[in-house]
Amino acid sequence: MPELPEVQAIKNQLNKYLQNHIVESVEVKNRRIFQGDEKVLVGAQFKIARRFGKVTSMDFDNGYSVVTHVKMTGQFVYRGPNLKNPAPLSPKVAGGVPGPHTHVIFTLNNGGKLYFNDLRRFAWMKVVQTAEVENLDFIKKLGPEPFKDLTKQVFKEIVLKNKRAIKVILMDQSKMGGIGNIYANDALFLAKIMPERKANTLTESETEKLYDAIIKVLETGIKQGGASENAFVTPDGTEGNYQDHSLVYARASQACQNKCGAKIKKIMLGGRGTFYCPNCQK
């Protein structure tokens, strides 16, 4: 669920709250989720968090990084003295922190703690040398990203040479990085394109509209701090607001926002819930 805007929110808040603090200890409760030797992090100073598609890298001053894919239900939650007037923890942090779903705890020298929760345990977190982050299999295979290398021209080429459903292409991380189910659904609605359309049947004009729509929905997502329909919370423990602004995602049987009179339909496409307006999208 966390997609580019959600992971961007995670990255931004990690930078805001952790920068320059030193790791005093790392407690690993789940070895399947956390891979590598956490001991190399003790005494290391947090420098910066980066984002690669839906993956974050937390880089430390000693040449090591912690790379994390939160998948659907992974949550970073920071609690510490530099969190000004901390908002109450969202109930979406199931079991709280620490709780039954807390798998890793970083303790910092300012007394703060960074918890990593994951209810469904699909997430992974690994320690690697910072120089090796971009060689990790997942990151190496990542396609061009919106706001970076995914220009309109590059996007056109990708779309026109693929014959699978356009929604599947948008969500294929090796074709382009960062887009998941929420923003793929909303971008296709905004561009008035049916999710099932074969990518190579899109006209040039539709392709351009879709590109603009992707940028637009991702920008809205970033502005709203991500979407918390499901388990997403930002590291300060609160929720994002995109779910209040989503166009079709999770709005099955609701009236189309274009006021066309039709109701949003839900189908399964590529094994995922897919939402669209049967009237507006062609």
Next chain:
DNA sequence: CATCATACCTGTTCGC
């Protein structure tokens, strides 16, 4: 190589 189905998980929602 490309494409598709399935496994991985567990809390929540749905249908009978």
Next chain:
DNA sequence: TGCGAACAGGTATGAT
């Protein structure tokens, strides 16, 4: 009301 089935869904993996 109760209970089991389906669903939520990103990615690795194996099958075709």
